[in-house]
Amino acid sequence: MKILGIDTSCDETAAAVVENGRTVLSNVIASQIKDHQEYGGVVPELASRKHIEAINYIVKRSLDEANLSFNDIDAIAVTNRPGLIGALLVGVAAAKSLAYSHNLPLLGINHIEGHIYANYMVHETITFPHICLTVSGGHTLLVEVYEGWKYKVLGTTQDDAAGEVYDKVAKYLGLGFPGGRIIDELSQEGNPTAIDFPRPMLHSGDYQFSFSGIKTAVRYFIEKDNKNGMNSKIEDIAASFQAAVVDVLVAKTIQAAKANSSRSITLTGGVAANSELRSSLTVVADEIDVKVYYPPIKLCTDNGAMIAGIAYEKYTQGLKDNLSLNAAANGSLVDV
């Protein structure tokens, strides 16, 4: 079964064709990063306009790259929640018109479920139930994932998402947008113990996160350092900030794996590309004999393949939407 998956939830116009949930026949992504860079963050209205310009072309390319036509497609899946509402609406409108004109089944998909599914598309040995840490520019979520794609949300952020904080700190350091990858690279040249930034909620005993305190601590540190003639190396600030974020993410994820006797941890979302997070989590999990999985970068960040992938599972479970499908800015996972 071949599904066309569309995602326009944020600043990437994405379309992909996936066969039987796992075989990626194409995965086309048009990034708008350059359009938003001068504003230092994603501008929602601009994102919607750019999606409108790109969507038809990106869908066509996803079929061309898979050497397929609409006659070969069995269903159309689209992210309809959560995300920027104007951006989501472009994808949903496109998917509905395509489903109607080609007489194909339509499925509205939760973006987070797509991120969670991404690892399963490339790793056959993931066990269930497992712990999934979803960390991106918009989300920080610790979820227990059960067989049949059912979920129990263990915790989430009380304020900023992890990626959002990376982007803000990069802005304070004058590093450009999005800053996650730049901080990751700079940190490799820095000393992670140079500055002792706070680790909020590290010992809270639950699975909730809070990152705005780290962000503020970094901002005050930079302001003070500037006044004193900039004595600190930017690499040390980056590495110390990253150590604080990674420490909290790793500790809570490991705590969840231990408490639920999980044998597998999956890492997904844009921040899952972070080299320190990947290696620290792998080392600590190894000590308790738990395996850590993360997808290749193209499946980590926003993409249409993960949407087509989870849509296959949903379709086989009987999910089908009709043409009244709508977009929603919010959309939490339904607990088991």
Ligand code: KG4
């Ligand atoms: O999943 P994604 O592409 O889009 C959202 O759904 O938000 O994630 C983008 C986020 C940005 O905040 C970006 O700075 C962050 O992922 N990011 C990273 C790295 N690469 C991307 N954060 C830390 N380290 C990285 N290597």
Ligand code: ZN
């Ligand atoms: Zn995402």
